[in-house]
Every structure is written in structure tokens, then in C-alpha cells.
Amino acid sequence: MNERQTVILPGATLGVLGGGQLGRMFVHAAQAMGYFTAVLDEDAASPAGLVSHHHIRTGYEDPQGLATLARACAAVTTEFENVPAAALDTLARSLPVSPAGSAVAIAQDRAREKAHFVQCGVPVAPHAVIETAAQLAAVPADLLPGILKTARMGYDGKGQVRVATPAELAGAWEQLGRVPCVLEKMLPLAHECSVIVARGRDGTVVHLPVQRNLHRDGILAVTEVYEGNLPPAQTSQALVAAKSVADGLNYVGVLCVEFFVLQDGTLVVNEIAPRPHNSGHYSQNACDVSQFELQVRCMTGLPLVQPRLHSPAIMLNLLGDLWFTGDQPVAPTPPAWDAVLALPGCHLHLYGKVEAKRGRKMGHLNITGATPEAVRATALQAAALLGIAPF
Incomplete structure (x- = not known):
């Protein structure tokens, strides 16, 4: 494809490989901007497929499914890092695909990923x-x-x-x-953080604020974003490293770069996700441009504008465990959303999954407010109502 791709304006159809919650939120963002959407995912009840204009129910490597997606769409992206890179390469022969299969292939292999970090001159463990x-x-x-x-x-x-x-x-x-x-x-960790960058075909790079993250059992639990959530030197280092990683991949699209912050204040890059990321969900309610709108802008060649954080924010990940009380096998019961939504600045995002299961990502709660202190107080109230451990 011609790198100097013409802009794809609203009214066109945009495709996404993968029908999970990230695909669903991409579809919502694209539709809000006036695009039609197509999802390729074999699950008839996939969250993204249920809300898209077109749902192609095949596997990622099915030739007919890929051909149908290519015919229907003006451009294609992915919402799942383990989509076969070869499927992206196949689609790229006939229409713009972002990110490219070559970039996704590196993100899918930790050894190649580490080698790329070293080549880019960013610190790794x-x-x-x-x-x-x-x-x-x-x-x-x-x-x-x-x-x-x-x-x-x-x-x-x-x-x-x-x-x-x-x-x-x-x-x-x-x-x-x-x-x-x-x-x-294993390194002496103080905490973790991440940066989400969006890079266009012309090399323009914009970024969301640096996100401070808390993981529990290997799954992101809490993201906190406000001015001063990290020392300025760490913020600057993270942004420079993330941009270097994206430039080194000649990346097009939304990319999350995750970091470990060591006890001595230094940063090392942990891994990348070639797609929007849990830690960027707060941008839906706290920024004037969300990570999903950035995804749409990247794949269509629309201008990339620097997002602005207009409110301090905390994101709480909502796992299926919240639908169950105690350890006994019982039928899932929805949490008391009415009590949570009575709190100021709470924004509920559920993913439309038909069944709650322990460990399954069911949604997230974004909390915004006038000050970091107010947001944190409300977030702790919401966590107590939901049965989420304090942080």
C-alpha cells in the first residue's frame, strides 16, 4: 500500500480483527465518528460483533473470512495481540492495515521484543x-x-x-x-506504569498521560492518572522510551508500552501491546480524545492531535469475581451498580459479555473529579461497594 495513504473519511467501513471488549469500544468510537464497522470473530456472541454493522463469523486465518473483510472495509486494525501476523499481512495486500503484521509479530514474541528494546536503546531487565x-x-x-x-x-x-x-x-x-x-x-519494584502512544503513517506521534498501574495476580486492577502521579524525570523517561519503541517499529496505530519503576527510581521496559490497553480506558471520560478515537484516527489518516487530560482519573478493572460472593458455587449476581452510580464522577463501562466468570474482564469503572484527592476518595468508596480490595 502507498504510505501516503489518502484520508478515509466518515461514511467508510472500518474493520477490526477480534471481537472482544477492545474491539467493542473501538466499534463504538468509530460509529460515533460516522463510520460503519465490520468485526471478524468466530464467536457469535462476541462483544464487538454484537454491536457492529457487520459480523464475519470465521477464524482469523480463514481465507474466505479475510477476503470478505477486505472487500467490506476501507481499512483494518486489530484488537487482540495474538491475532496471527500472517492474517494482517494477507489483508495488507489489498487495503491499509494498522498496526502492520511485522510489528505485531515482534510483540507476540518476548525474545524478539526484548531484542527490539535493546536495539532502540531503551532499558530492559x-x-x-x-x-x-x-x-x-x-x-x-x-x-x-x-x-x-x-x-x-x-x-x-x-x-x-x-x-x-x-x-x-x-x-x-x-x-x-x-x-x-x-x-x-527479578528486580526491586516500586510500582508499574505505562504509556499509550498513537503514531500515524507520516510519523506523527501523540501520547496519553503516563499511567500509574497496580496489578493483582498478573492482571491490571487500578490505573491512576493525574498531574504529578509520577516524578517529572520518570514521566519524561517513559515518554522518550515509548516514542523510541514506536519509531523503531515504524509503527502505525495505538501502542501501549509497559514499564517497571524500580525502587531507585529508574525505569525498565517490560513489554508492549500493539493495541489499545486496559490502562488507557480512563481516557474515555478523562481526556478530550480517547485511545479508541486515536485508533480510528491512525487507521484512517485523520490528523492526530495531542490528547488533553481534563480531569484527574482512576480506573477500576471489573472482573467476574465481583458477581460472586464467598467461595461457594452460586449463580452470578450483578453488583449494586445503582449504589456505585450514586457516587459523583463514576462512569460505568460494561462489555456485554453474556456470562460472568471469575477472572473474566467484565467491564471497568472510570472515576473522574476536580482533584486527585476527591477522585481517590470516591474510588475507594466504589471499591468498597463492589468488594474490591483497597489500594
């Missing part, structure tokens, strides 16, 4: 790639204790094992099926 028994035996002792992560198909804490000794490392590699892995040295 000490690590070793383990693909063979010889590489396992050669792991330096100073990388332990560490976390062994599968190189591919890991997300939300899946495919990760903490190891403290060479014996534990060997056992963990066996447990993971001797698949290619990356061992990362």
Missing part, C-alpha cells in the same frame, strides 16, 4: 533466552531469582513461573513444555 537445554544450562547465576515467561502467547500473568534456583528453573521449563522462554531477573 537483565534476561536470557531459553530455547534449548544448552541455553538452560548456560543461564548466569545472577539472573536468579527470576521469572520464566513463555516467549509466545502469554498475557495477564499466564505462562509465567517464578524461580529461585537452577533446579526450580529447570523444573519450570519442563512445566511449560520446554517451549521457547525468556528468563527475566
Whole structure:
């Protein structure tokens, strides 16, 4: 495709590979801007498919499904980092696709991802790639204790094992099926943060504010965004690193770069997500341009304007556990949304999933207000009503 792509104006049809909640919120944003939408996902009850103008119910690699999507759309994006890169490459032969399959392929492989970070000159945790028994035996002792992560198909804490000794490392590699892995040295963490950037085909880059994140059991639980949520030096370092990673990929689209903040105040890049991200959901209610509108702008060639944070915000992730009380197997019961929505500045976003399950992402709650202190007080009230542990 011609890199100097003409602008795709509202009235055209935009496609997305993947029918999950990120696809649903992309579809809502595209429709609000006047676009028609098409979703490719084999699940008849997929959250995005249920609200889209067109739902192509095939797998990501189905040739007929991809051909149907290509015929229907003026441009295509993805909402799921494990969509086969080859499917994106196939679509790119006939229409603009962002992000490119080459960028997604790097994000899908931790070893290639780490190598890209090093090439871009951004700091990463000490690590070793383990693909063979010889590489396992050669792991330096100073990388332990560490976390062994599968190189591919890991997300939300899946495919990760903490190891403290060479014996534990060997056992963990066996447990993971001797698949290619990356061992990362455990570092003294203070907290985590992330940056969401949007990069256009002309190289223009804009970004959301740096997000301070709290994870529980490997899943994002809380994001806090307000001026001064991180020291200025950390904010600056994160923004420079994120832009370097996006430029190095010649990336087009929305990209989340996740960081560990160490106890000495330094940052190391953890991983990237080639799509909108949980930690950017607050932008729907706290910014004048959301991450999903940025996704639409990137893929259509519309101008990228720097988003403005107009309100301090906290995002609470809503897992299916909130529909259950206690440990006994009971039918799911919706939380008391009326009590939560009686609180000022609470914005509820549910994903239209037909069944609540423990650990399943069911929605998120954005809390906005005049000051960080007011937002935090309201967020803690909402968390108490929902049964979410305080933070």
C-alpha cells in the first residue's frame, strides 16, 4: 500500500480483527465518528460483533473470512495481540492495515521484543533466552531469582513461573513444555506504569498521560492518572522510551508500552501491546480524545492531535469475581451498580459479555473529579461497594 495513504473519511467501513471488549469500544468510537464497522470473530456472541454493522463469523486465518473483510472495509486494525501476523499481512495486500503484521509479530514474541528494546536503546531487565537445554544450562547465576515467561502467547500473568534456583528453573521449563522462554531477573519494584502512544503513517506521534498501574495476580486492577502521579524525570523517561519503541517499529496505530519503576527510581521496559490497553480506558471520560478515537484516527489518516487530560482519573478493572460472593458455587449476581452510580464522577463501562466468570474482564469503572484527592476518595468508596480490595 502507498504510505501516503489518502484520508478515509466518515461514511467508510472500518474493520477490526477480534471481537472482544477492545474491539467493542473501538466499534463504538468509530460509529460515533460516522463510520460503519465490520468485526471478524468466530464467536457469535462476541462483544464487538454484537454491536457492529457487520459480523464475519470465521477464524482469523480463514481465507474466505479475510477476503470478505477486505472487500467490506476501507481499512483494518486489530484488537487482540495474538491475532496471527500472517492474517494482517494477507489483508495488507489489498487495503491499509494498522498496526502492520511485522510489528505485531515482534510483540507476540518476548525474545524478539526484548531484542527490539535493546536495539532502540531503551532499558530492559537483565534476561536470557531459553530455547534449548544448552541455553538452560548456560543461564548466569545472577539472573536468579527470576521469572520464566513463555516467549509466545502469554498475557495477564499466564505462562509465567517464578524461580529461585537452577533446579526450580529447570523444573519450570519442563512445566511449560520446554517451549521457547525468556528468563527475566527479578528486580526491586516500586510500582508499574505505562504509556499509550498513537503514531500515524507520516510519523506523527501523540501520547496519553503516563499511567500509574497496580496489578493483582498478573492482571491490571487500578490505573491512576493525574498531574504529578509520577516524578517529572520518570514521566519524561517513559515518554522518550515509548516514542523510541514506536519509531523503531515504524509503527502505525495505538501502542501501549509497559514499564517497571524500580525502587531507585529508574525505569525498565517490560513489554508492549500493539493495541489499545486496559490502562488507557480512563481516557474515555478523562481526556478530550480517547485511545479508541486515536485508533480510528491512525487507521484512517485523520490528523492526530495531542490528547488533553481534563480531569484527574482512576480506573477500576471489573472482573467476574465481583458477581460472586464467598467461595461457594452460586449463580452470578450483578453488583449494586445503582449504589456505585450514586457516587459523583463514576462512569460505568460494561462489555456485554453474556456470562460472568471469575477472572473474566467484565467491564471497568472510570472515576473522574476536580482533584486527585476527591477522585481517590470516591474510588475507594466504589471499591468498597463492589468488594474490591483497597489500594
